[in-house]
Amino acid sequence: MGSADLKNLLVIPSQTRPARPGRSRLQVLTPPSVLGFGPGGVALWVGAPDRPGVQVVICSGQVAAIETVHILLYARLTVLAADARLSVRYNAVAERELQPLVLALRRRVAAAERELPPAPAALAALPYKWRRLLASDAVRLETGEQVAAVAGPLPVPRRAEPAYGAVVLTARELVTLADPVSVERAGGRYGVDTHYIPRDRIETVRADGQGLGVRACGTDIALPLGEDLAHRAVAAFARHVPVAAPAASPDAPH
Known part of the structure; x- marks a missing residue:
């Protein structure tokens, strides 16, 4: 290469x-x-x-x-x-x-920079693992760069260990992080799933019942972050990423 x-x-x-x-x-x-x-x-x-x-x-x-x-x-x-x-x-x-x-x-x-919303990463109510992750270089391309983040709990099966996720916007990337929630995976919450998406390649961002859907470079990327976190992220970053129009209800009048 x-x-x-x-x-x-x-x-x-x-x-x-x-x-x-x-x-x-x-x-x-x-x-x-x-x-x-x-x-x-x-x-x-x-x-x-x-x-x-x-x-x-x-x-x-x-x-x-x-x-x-x-x-x-x-x-x-x-x-x-x-x-x-x-x-x-x-x-x-x-x-x-x-x-x-x-x-x-x-x-x-992710070469092109975009404007950031005036929203710092919210860390206070999160477990230590997540406060550390969002304050680290794991979500940054350059040490110390400013980020905006929305974070919170993920939907998990009843009686399962709590899980968390975050949607982070940097000047050049949209980054999502999530605890591993699959019941087939060993190791409890000792891990993290991360997606890095260049902001200048994002075509649309949408919240749905399963989580966050991102289309970039003609590719659909499904991010199972849950409905609540997905909607909060779209609301927080709506002026800084291309948000898809909500799907019309089948019962809506034409």
Whole structure:
């Protein structure tokens, strides 16, 4: 992708992992792979026995969103584009090497700055984990940059451990963070799901019954943040992101 420097490569060895996080009976053997970053974008080489070679290439100009998932030692990186999807699972021990590469990709694809609303991150009523996350560089492209945030509890099954999420607007990105709420995942709330979406590529943002829906670069991205948090985020950022018109009720008069 325009760079031959080894520091822009992440080598992921062959590994055995549960078919589903938290379920260890069924195991999947994944072949070795190499993730490469550069000025042109990101590419994935897979050493599959039947067809080794580059499996996915996504140019920087095509990136609609970057998703990261962390649950204890389980981690996954996904890069979304209109006609391609790059997804790779890895041990979270490699996060120290991968995080600078992902940050550099985020900076390349979110180059244009937009105005911010005069709303600071609301931290007081949140658990410590979330106050720390929203005050950290995890949601920022540059250390100390101003952000606006809406945060709160997520809908969870009855008697389940409370979960939280946040929608963060920076000058260059729309960032969402959420506790892992799937009952199939091990590790309780020891993790976070994050989406990074370049603001200048957002076509529409919509709140619906399931959460927040974002369309960017012709790609629809569903963010299951719950109805309340989604509506609060749309109301807070309506003047700074392109909000979709509410869907007409089928019973509404024509």
